[in-house]
Amino acid sequence: MTEQTFGRYPADTLKADGLRSAGGLAVTLGPLALVGFDAHPLVAIPLLTGAGLFLWLGLRTLGRQQTQYSLRSDGLGFQTNFVAAILRWDQITGVKLRYYSTKKDRSGGWMQLTLQVGRRRHSIESQLTGFDAIAARVAELVLERQLPVDATTQENFLSLGHYINPS
Structure with a gap:
């Protein structure tokens, strides 16, 4: 079998994931930034947890953008x-x-x-x-x-x- 190299994930798929990540970070970190990160823990913890998930999505998307596969x-x-x-x-x-x-x-x-x-x-x-x-x-x-x-x-x-x- 000869080696077959494939491209990366399509740019439109990655762009959509990147936009979701950026939007999610804005929605979760935006309110915290407005109150100066002095929010009550019952508010701050869920928002920071959500921000962590959206950050993970962004990093995963960046990693997928850089990955190239070969069979x-x-x-x-x-x-x-x-x-x-x-x-x-x-x-x-x-x-x-x-x-x-x-x-x-x-x-x-x-x-x-x-x-x-x-x-x-x-x-x-x-x-x-x-x-x-x-x-x-x-x-x-x-x-x-x-x-x-x-x-x-x-x-x-x-x-x-x-x-x-x-x-």
Whole structure:
């Protein structure tokens, strides 16, 4: 297998997440800034907790913006400005594929592929360029190594056109 390098997550997806993060920080930290951070703890703690979550979303979005993936013969490579790593195929111990719907009729949403290596997990969302190729390789891996997967993961792979034998 030759190495296939994929781009990053689409800019429009990341832009929306960045705007959500900035808006959330403004809504949570804005009131605290207006009162000079002397708010009562019953008000300050929930606002600071919310601000922490929105900060995490912003940092996660920034990290996703910097990450580039490559499908390699020995594993799935990913690289940021600071870190380069490979999730080796022979070390993957678990696979989950989940669908998250944004509408009641399930017409909108995204998939999240989670690869487990020991206790560490790495998730990839379907907005990533090349997600289908990565999912196809992981489906082959599940069949080759007879990795245990749950019924939901089997159904989601099937919706992508990959049949995985029940384990």
